[in-house]
Amino acid sequence: MMSEQGRILSLLLSGQFVCQVSDEEGWRFLKSRDNAAKLEPHLNVLNRTLASTAEGDVFFAAYLTLGDDERKVLTLQFQETASSLVPLVEWLLLVQQASESDMPVTMGNALRLNELQSVIEDTPAYAEQLEKISRYRIFNSTSMNLDGQLKQVFKRLTDMGYLIKPNSEKQIYLVTGKVEHLYEMIKFIDETESLSLSAQAEAAVQQGSLL
């Protein structure tokens, strides 16, 4: 049997995000400063350190010092992330619009696949959008019908760690903290590149209302 400490250490070392949704016990463990300090030496041996984003809601392992090899890994990872941003954002907006409350997708949300599917089926615009999203390389769906596309998209998102499926029999997915990480990344890009994305969206809405 592995201790809780060992379990969480191996989670972190295998590159997973630990949040309240994906692993509540582990998250609570890491929340305690003492426990985190206990893990740190183990991580440091392997040139890793405990990092958190989204105001401490998500934990993951980051490199302690960056050599050429590490930079290579990070660059590769970043290119992948950057190329998958558009599909992910489109998916987030689709889910938000198709859900009744029009609330953005956040950590801990429960997404019911059946409800989502019926809304998307009834709205041709959403169905088109879904088809477009499912054709992106990261989702890579070849299915012609909506059901298959939606399932493939959700499956891929689960593989990538954005969603978890607590009960394998039910088509209910929970949004993990990795989505918060995604928001943070977009926010960061927005600020660094000074894109003022919010202002752009606002301006577009106002122009729309004038028309």
Added chain:
Amino acid sequence: MSQVLIQAGNRLLNALGRHSELIMQAYVNGSVKEADHSRKVLEQLVQLGVLWRPDPQSPLRLKNAVRALLEGSLQDDRSRTINTNITASLASLRTLAEHYKESLHHNRFNEAHAHMGDLTEHVYQLTESLTNSVRVLFGRINNEFGYVSSVEAKIRENELAQGQVSDLLQQLESFHFDELSELAGSNRELRHLLVVALQQSFSKAAQELSVVQARLLDLLGRFREFQGRTRLLKGFLLHMEQQPDFTPGNYPALSQVPVLFNQSASLLAPAAADVNQVEHEADYQMIVSNLTDIHRRKPDEESHKAAQEIEVAEQGSVSLEKDPIHQAVDDYFCDVIDSGQPKSALEYFAEHALDFDQEVWIYQVIGGYQSLDENDKQFFALDAAGQPDKTFTGNFYINDVTLGLR
């Protein structure tokens, strides 16, 4: 007077009961469809003050008092009005208290009693309206303004509620308990009403309102965050549409890589099985037995066919020798069979001058007899010679055994 009042009240309540459908329709829809009901009924309800017509062109609507009654009893979260007019109520309380004191002073007890009743009613009305206001606010918070759908509308509703809370808090400041207690003087009943009852509801309301305010601010923050997120996502898509070739800078190449993009690669691979670990043997066995399909590699036959010299030699023989005492017991049995006469073990022992311990010998004979199989045992009889213990019954000392043929 009171008889008339009671009759009028009964008439009103009966009318409400009789026309409940009409009234509920008016409550839900906001106005009455006059074409669906007889003119007489409508006129009666207008006369009783249940319905009214705000201006000649508009349809009949429910009077506010009836609407408030329904909202209060049904705990309908559509009601968002909050009675914040505490100052006026306090002023009327003060006046009534003065009336009461004056009539007591002039010994007009009947009048005083009536004033007291009025005053009680007013005080409880005030406390009820306070708790009601707080309840309405909490109701709205609890369903997170679920009655409006868009985040913008929620933010507006939240702002309205915050305004109401601060109004209420301002009004609560107009409670001056020192003045009230002075007004009540030494009169026990007045003190109970004006000081105890009011103070209790005041402190409760003030406490709950502070909680409400905190929660409202919390919610507002969340709504604003939602709004910000939606804008961020939409803005990003818009940006990507306008500049499809946009790529963010290569942040990992910066000298200080932001934590967000510093995510270490997966390091752990599954461990391998250690077949020399004895403790795991059972688990391995389980795993292997659960395999449905074993992919055996075809043995590389050629490589194992190295020439080998074959040595042919005689195998060493292994002989099993019996323990001498066993041999002796076997001999003793054979002797009895040969002679056909019973013979005691010790006699045989003395005859053959055996050199074992006597007791061991007897034990071995008994053991030899017991270890025969059932068929062989039937040929022999074993008698024990000895005497019982002198002191304790049930103990029997065996000195010798006699073996004979049956």
